[in-house]
Amino acid sequence: xxxxxxxxxxxxxxxxxxxxxxxxxxxxxxxxxxxxxxxxxxxxxxxxxxxxxxxxxxxxxxxxxxxxxxxxxxxxxxxxxxxxxxxxxxxxxxxxxxxxxxxxxxxxxxxxxxxxxxxxxxxxxxxxxxxxxxxxxxxxxxxxxxxxxxxxxxxxxxxxxxxxxxxxxxxxxxxxxxxxxxxxxxxxxxxxxxxxxxxxxxxxxxxxxxxxxxxxxxxxxxxxxxxxxxxxxxxxxxxxxxxxxxxxxxxxxxxxxxxxxxxxxxxxxxxxxxxxxxxxxxxxxxxxxxxxxxxxxxxxxxxxxxxxxxx
Amino acid sequence: xxxxxxxxxxxxxxxxxxxxxxxxxxxxxxxxxxxxxxxxxxxxxxxxxxxxxxxxxxxxxxxxxxxxxxxxxxxxxxxxxxxxxxxxxxxxxxxxxxxxxxxxxxxxxxxxxxxxxxxxxxxxxxxxxxxxxxxxxxxxxxxxxxxxxxxxxxxxxxxxxxxxxxxxxxxxxxxxxxxxxxxxxxxxxxxxxxxxxxxxxxxxxxxxxxxxxxxxxxxxxxxxxxxxxxxxxxxxxxxxxxxxxxxxxxxxxxxxxxxxxxxxxxxxxxxxxxxxxxxxxxxxxxxxxxxxxxxxxxxxxxxxxxxxxxxxxxxxxxxxxxxxxxxxxxxxxxxxxxxxxxxxxxxxxxxxxxxxxxxxxxxxxxxxxxxxxxxxxxxxxxxxxxxxxxxxxxxxxxxxxxxxxxxxxxxxxxxxxxxxxxxxxxxxxxxxxxxxxxxxxxxxxxxxxxxxxxxxxxxxxxxxxxxxxxxxxxxxxxxxxxxxxxxxxxxxxxxxxxxxxxxxxxxxxxxxxxxxxxxxxxxxxxxxxxxxxxxxxxxxxxxxxxxxxxxxxxxxxxxxxxxxxxxxxxxxxxxxxxxxxxxxxxxxxxxxxxxxxxxxxxxxxxxxxxxxxxxxxxxxxxxxxxxxxxxxxxxxxxxxxxxx
Numbered sequence: 028x029x030x031x032x033x034x035x036x037x038x039x040x041x042x043x044x045x046x047x048x049x050x051x052x053x054x055x056x057x058x059x060x061x062x063x064x065x066x067x068x069x070x071x072x073x074x075x076x077x078x079x080x081x082x083x084x085x086x087x088x089x090x091x092x093x094x095x096x097x098x099x100x101x102x103x104x105x106x107x108x109x110x111x112x113x114x115x116x117x118x119x120x121x122x123x124x125x126x127x128x129x130x131x132x133x134x135x136x137x138x139x140x141x142x143x144x145x146x147x148x149x150x151x152x153x154x155x156x157x158x159x160x161x162x163x164x165x166x167x168x169x170x171x172x173x174x175x176x177x178x179x180x181x182x183x184x185x186x187x188x189x190x191x192x193x194x195x196x197x198x199x200x201x202x203x204x205x206x207x208x209x210x211x212x213x214x215x216x217x218x219x220x221x222x223x224x225x226x227x228x229x230x231x232x233x234x235x236x237x238x239x240x241x242x243x244x245x246x247x248x249x250x251x252x253x254x255x256x257x258x259x260x261x262x263x264x265x266x267x268x269x270x271x272x273x274x275x276x277x278x279x280x281x282x283x284x285x286x287x288x289x290x291x292x293x294x295x296x297x298x299x300x301x302x303x304x305x306x307x308x309x310x311x312x313x314x315x316x317x318x319x320x321x322x323x324x325x326x327x328x329x330x331x332x333x334x335x336x337x338x
Numbered sequence: 339x340x341x342x343x344x345x346x347x348x349x350x351x352x353x354x355x356x357x358x359x360x361x362x363x364x365x366x367x368x369x370x371x372x373x374x375x376x377x378x379x380x381x382x383x384x385x386x387x388x389x390x391x392x393x394x395x396x397x398x399x400x401x402x403x404x405x406x407x408x409x410x411x412x413x414x415x416x417x418x419x420x421x422x423x424x425x426x427x428x429x430x431x432x433x434x435x436x437x438x439x440x441x442x443x444x445x446x447x448x449x450x451x452x453x454x455x456x457x458x459x460x461x462x463x464x465x466x467x468x469x470x471x472x473x474x475x476x477x478x479x480x481x482x483x484x485x486x487x488x489x490x491x492x493x494x495x496x497x498x499x500x501x502x503x504x505x506x507x508x509x510x511x512x513x514x515x516x517x518x519x520x521x522x523x524x525x526x527x528x529x530x531x532x533x534x535x536x537x538x539x540x541x542x543x544x545x546x547x548x549x550x551x552x553x554x555x556x557x558x559x560x561x562x563x564x565x566x567x568x569x570x571x572x573x574x575x576x577x578x579x580x581x582x583x584x585x586x587x588x589x590x591x592x593x594x595x596x597x598x599x600x601x602x603x604x605x606x607x608x609x610x611x612x613x614x615x616x617x618x619x620x621x622x623x624x625x626x627x628x629x630x631x632x633x634x635x636x637x638x639x640x641x642x643x644x645x646x647x648x649x650x651x652x653x654x655x656x657x658x659x660x661x662x663x664x665x666x667x668x669x670x671x672x673x674x675x676x677x678x679x680x681x682x683x684x685x686x687x688x689x690x691x692x693x694x695x696x697x698x699x700x701x702x703x704x705x706x707x708x709x710x711x712x713x714x715x716x717x718x719x720x721x722x723x724x725x726x727x728x729x730x731x732x733x734x735x736x737x738x739x740x741x742x743x744x745x746x747x748x749x750x751x752x753x754x755x756x757x758x759x760x761x762x763x764x765x766x767x768x769x770x771x772x773x774x775x776x777x778x779x780x781x782x783x784x785x786x787x788x789x790x791x792x793x794x795x796x797x798x799x800x801x802x803x804x805x806x807x808x809x810x811x812x813x814x815x816x817x818x819x820x821x822x823x824x825x826x827x828x829x830x831x832x833x834x835x836x837x838x839x840x841x842x843x844x845x846x847x848x849x850x851x852x853x854x855x856x857x858x859x860x861x862x863x864x865x866x867x868x869x870x871x872x873x874x875x876x877x878x879x880x881x882x883x884x885x886x887x888x889x890x891x892x893x894x895x896x897x898x899x900x901x902x903x904x905x906x907x908x909x910x911x912x913x914x915x916x917x918x919x920x921x922x923x924x925x926x927x928x929x930x931x932x933x934x935x936x937x938x939x940x941x942x943x944x945x946x947x948x949x950x951x952x953x954x955x956x957x958x959x960x961x962x963x964x965x966x967x968x969x970x971x972x973x974x975x976x977x978x979x980x981x982x
Contacts, residue, residue: 057810058741066741073738080728087695087724094702095717098638099709110704115644123696124689131685134735138681141737142674166513201508202604204669204744208810212740215670217605218507218598222671239744241501241814242508244428311599314512322515327428329421329817 057208062234062255063227064149065211072141079130145212148191148225157191157225160184161297163304164216164238165199165313166286166321167245172297176265179275181283181292184253187261188231194224197305199284199313200321204240207253213239219310228255244325248288269295277301284313285320346496349430356493385917387471388878389456392478394775396453397768399482403446404761404840406489410438412837415799419830421817431816432499433518437492439502443622444526445485447756450764451625452481452536455564458771459540461869462558464549464887466880469542470535471915472957477532477539479925484529487932491521495936498522501814503611504585506596506604511589517936523586524932528925530579537571540564549868552887558867559635559648563628566652567621570659574617581610590938605670612663620659623755624652626763627694630716633770634698636863637713638705641891644697651690658687668736669743677736684734691727695720710863711785715766718793719758726754729804747807753800765792765843773862777875778854780846788842795835802828858981866891871903873979879912879967882976904976911966918962924953 059074061067098108144150148157161172172179186192196205198216206213210226228234238249256264275294280302283289302309314321346352370376383391413434417426426434460468468474491497495517500509509519544565548557557565584595585607594600596607635642642648664672664680698720707713729751733742742748773779802825811822818826860874871893872880883905889895896902931946976982 056805056808058808069738069741072735073732073741076732076735076738080732083692083728084724087699088721090699091702091717091720094699094705095707098702098705098707100639100706104706106706108704109639109706111640113643113704114641115647116700119700120644120647120693120697124693127689127692131682131688131731134731135682135685138735138737139674139678142677142681145737145740146674200598201513202505202608206744206810206812208741212738213669213743214740215667217670220671235810237812239812241432241505241744243500243513244432246432247428247815247817314507314598318512321513324429327816328424329427 057235060209061211062209062230062232063211064151064229065145065226066209068141068144068149069212072137075137076134079134083127083130145225146223148193149227151229152189152191152227155190157193158187159193159195160186161299161303161305162194162196162205162216162224163199163298164196164203164205164249165284166201166243167238167249168283168287168289169205169236169238169249169251170283170298171251172299173265174297174299176269177296178265178268178272179294179297180268181289182251183291184236184251185261185264186228186253186255187258188228188255190258191225191227194226195305196222196224197303199304200286201242202240203238203242203249205236206239207234207236209234210253210255215240218304218313219307221305228253231256231260243286244327245286245288248327252291268293271295281316285317286323287320287325344494346493352493359493380919381917384922385919387467387475387915387917387921389460389468389471389474390775390876390878392474393453393456393458395478396449396456396481397775399485400446400450400453400764401844403441403449403485403489407438407441407446408837408840410434410441412833414438415830415833417816418818418826426816428816429499432501432814433492433497435814436498436501436504436522437488440488440498440522440526441485442756443502443618444529445481445488447622447760447764448533449481449485451567451622451760451767452477452533454629454764454767454771455536455540455560455567455625457775458767458869459561459564460543460547461774461872461876461880462561462867463544463547463552464868464881464884464892465543465547466884466912467915468539469547470539472918472921473535473539475918475921476925477535479921480532480535480928481529483925483929483932484525484527484532487528487929487936488521488525491518491525495521503615504607505611506585506588506607507598507602509585509607510597510604511592512597512599517938520586520589520936520938523582523589524936527579527582527586528928528932530575530582533571534575534579537568537575539568541568541572544568549884549887549892552892555646555649556887556890556892558891559631559642559645560625560628560867562649563624563631563652566656567624570617570621570624570656573660574614574621577610578614578618581607581614584610586935590935608667608670609663612666613660616663616666617656617659619755620655623759624655626759627652629763629767629770630698630719631701632867633712633716633766634701636770636865637708637710637716638702639708639864640701640705641866642697643700643703644693645890647693648697651693654690655687658683658690662687665734665736665739668739681734681736681739685731688727688731688734695724695727711780711782711789712766712770714786714789715762715769718789719762719766722754722758722762722793722797725801726751726758730755742807744812745807746803746811746813749813750800750803750807753803757796757800762793765789770863771869773857774860774869774872774874774876776851778850778856779862780850781854784842784846784849788839788846790839791842792836792839795832795837795839797832798835799829799832802826802832860979861893866894868892868903871896873904873976875979877972877975877979879914879972882912882972883908902980904980906973909969909972911968912972913964913966915964916962918960920953920957920960924950924957927953 059070061070163170169182171184196216198218203216204213210228214222214224232255234253236251236253272293272295274296280298302312498518498521500514587593588595594602596602596604631642662684665684668677733739769780806822806825857874860872861870881903885903927946927949931943934942
């Protein structure tokens, strides 16, 4: 018996080591490898919660193993330590009600704090005004309108680093969600209302963004790239786009709204001049123009989409 | 409408399915005719109002649905492990995950548990049937025809493809035209009628028909879980009924409740769906808790630890289950205050659930644990469910949920709670009560093989999904980037392990039927509650004499006192309900009406509805009060069943 206990202790002492290895492996995962203050905030909270969760898991697993090993009906055990009339213990039951309650209070405080923080631009760059980008989703593509710069892009983003981005989001048709895991959590885009999402990149780089809320056949391919770059590089890109990209006409925009996949595109004016899908008045803009097109299938297969291909 | 619009065409897999459906149907018809079993089928099964037979039919249907939903799952796993093969294209994949989710929740988990409730609850509380046996048959047939309606969609008309949540506007007429989504709406509506009726039925049965002397806090815990579940059903299902009706009217008659046009509010669907959908989660998990409690107590050979706390925690969970629905869409932008409130109410559920976990551990403490197959399923549940539970708390933290939402982290979480909770409980409960149902146990050795395949396969399948979710893999995608490949391949291997476990389980049913020894007494596991007091096979009237209950674990007390449910001196004639074909006929007419509505053939729908009303009128003038079982017959039956 004593021998087995020592054996068990040896293995248990390996547990923290295993945890460290395990958690260091996790830091490669996108959500746990944040590239901006919002995602960093969320990652910190995730790690904070994981510590408590692992604590609970370990306590339950140890107790569970102990009970099953010790109280198994082994041959020769007989009625030793067997107490069929044991039916409860008020003190213990109060204890295991209170401890989870305390854990929930401990988790709720930073959770609520973070929830309120996420509704504002990150504090680290509060000296600068956030860059406003209107993100409009449509089956199955993204329009990003830069009202100050008078630029509109399709399926890609350029953002300056170290400056908060204020996404004003809406959808032309189905409910979708804008998610750039490296920069922070997602939020839905809906027709007829505007949602706001603040994100920020601290490191230059190329990040993946996508619609994460299922909205039909083209859902899987509804992705975009985020180019985070220095303020100078960003203004170079703005100037170049304004000089070289064509204007976005309403006819062209209406055509692009048609359900389907699109390549990356750049325009030197935005659709906000004639429609804002985030208002009640414009929520049926796309469906009115393309009602029939929503009924058609694209017959998408892996790697060989038909019609207007991505890159 | 052209024939090629009616049948789904152009898919080799579906042609294969059509052929196999035709062959199986032909085989069934042939066997029934050859062995002259049509009369038997009608008399013994289609017209029965016996809760035990209805329960068996529920479970057989649920196992068939588990097979169907499982095939869907394997198809998805094949596609995700080998996206280059183009096994499924985007549209086909969308249909498969939609039917997988709907079938598993609505047509597998709930009917399986309702089947076990049907068989066990009246026996546990010492009743001779449920309160409304006719209504019980209506419930079963409405579920059965609802499930059939939903399942034929993949060969006729096309499957729904908007996800089991069917969010509008995607699921509306404009973006999901055709009969597919209508199959979802009417299949759920039809079976929902049955679920609601079951809720009422069991509520009344448990409140009014307990054996004399059985106080509320002396009820077996599974019956308690059924009572709490019935309350949730009665409060939650009307919301689904209304929501489905509104969307049906939207799609078929052009109203604008959830549309983008007019005054439509697509987000209202999301709210209504989850106001039903979250309580639904507890509808399938509370009975599971009840099953585990019974089994753990039986095989730890100990009274349940903290019985009262177990009951109250279920009641608290049921109350909270109506106050957390917003956590399914924290990301809709309701603002920090609303999200904070629902975040905290969500995490609070962890407290009563934690209490239950510790009470199960307390039941094991100082027990004499027998590792039978049902006990192993229950033991496998505890650690697995804890992993699902703690990740549920993580998802409940709204601020971080923005990163988990719609990702495989979420997929892993709800499979951890629904499989480790509900599916393990279905297997555990079926194995545990199997001898009561069929007069022989399932083979233990084969049963353990199926358990280990299933449990290990389950962890191999879903544990990696937490990590691939944190790496940004969203749910419902039909192809993946190379970074997510290794973990997805592991998942697929695990899924096939689970499939193997299920196959062995089914083989065990066949093997045990042929080779396992028949039960001689009704008390197969040295049980504690009244269902084990009946002989096996259980006579259709359940109890020759209803015992007077004097405490928790009523049968244990009876055994100590040497009492049985056959007190020859005190036999009286027993009043029982007559069999009737009306529920079957009424619901098959309802099926026709719903089928008409799916294809928007209004003449058919109206004709069907008139037929249903006629059947109801017919029932109103039905003065058949049932019949009395004579004392002689009771004596004969009991003597032969008990080998006296």
